[in-house]
Amino acid sequence: MIRADLPRNTFLRFSSVISSCLLLLILCWCPAMSAEEDFVDCETCLAQKPTEPLASDCCGTGCNPCVFDLHETELAAWRKSCNRCHVGGAQTEHREPAENKHQTSSYQDAFSPDEYRSFKLQSAKRVSHDSVIYTFVLPGNSQVNLGVGQHIILRGAVNGRSITRQYTPISPPGTRNHFEVLIKIYKDGSMSQYIKQWKEGDSIEWRGPYGTFSYQPNQCRRVVMLAAGTGITPMLQVIRHIVTDDNDETFVHLVYASRRYEDILLREKLNELTAFWNFTVLYALSQDVPGEHPTSYGENFHYGRIKQDLLAAEMETSPEAETQFLVCGTKSFDKDMMNFLKKLDFKGSVFKF
């Protein structure tokens, strides 16, 4: 019996030692495997350090958030994920699967304020001697995600230098398949040199949306818009936003400055919008004279530059407290309008895009 039990006990002891060793091996191997995976993640993470923007990436007009603020946020997120790698927690963190984003809305935001995205140029249509409407393709499942009056930033390269400029899409928020920007090409403008070289099919980088303009329906009785040239682009968004809202009873009056009749941008679109009861437009032509330019039914004109007396007349139309002025044009146009309103001691609300 004793002799017979001995080998069995030995076998049992032997197999228990083997299983303990196996267990130990497994225990040692698992953390090694997990550490290796963490190591791979750390490497990936370290390689993803956000690149610091160049000074030229900042357009200098006080965007909120600015490219440097975004860089700080990206750096903080990067540091956090690298720290997680070092403490070995990267594997356990819960990440929302990318597909889940599609479940809440079937269309994704076309633009991101955090990164430049490339969009293919579909077409370019000249609409005046110096302005062009550029149409860009949107990926199938995305839409224009702009708030009213917001703009996007274009990044281009001129003489090996990266530059940025703001532009306001004229396609309404929620547009799918494409978006449009109306751009004035300056003979000696920096970004204009880059834009002039665009060809259909080129990939162009945009980031956004940005802008601090906020609008509440019926917040005032009358909005008076003072626009010049491509300053019409944010105004078009605001006009459409107001007149297509049945619950908004705000009256919108646009005073739009151009040199000549043929320079009036988006004239047909604006004329169409006058079909709404609460929108009127006055075209201010600085270089045309009455009767010497074509005209369409219902169009109203002011001849000469927009001066203080014109604004004084606008101020008399509705009480100061119920009037809001919106201003968007060139730097000198904006300066003149703001000075006139100041001289007229206008105490209502004024927003300069």
Ligand SMILES: Cc1cc2nc3c(=O)[nH]c(=O)nc-3n(C[C@H](O)[C@H](O)[C@H](O)COP(=O)(O)OP(=O)(O)OC[C@H]3O[C@@H](n4cnc5c(N)ncnc54)[C@H](O)[C@@H]3O)c2cc1C
């Ligand atoms: C919120 C916002 C939205 C905008 N939306 C639009 C839009 O929808 N469409 C649009 O066309 N534009 C828009 N703009 C204007 C646009 O961002 C650019 O400023 C414009 O396209 C000119 O860019 P550029 O680089 O070609 O010209 P720039 O190089 O900036 O030059 C423009 C003009 O200024 C002159 N100039 C340049 N520097 C000087 C200087 N130091 N002294 C004197 N003159 C000088 C140039 O000779 C030229 O005539 C918007 C601007 C803002 C702030």
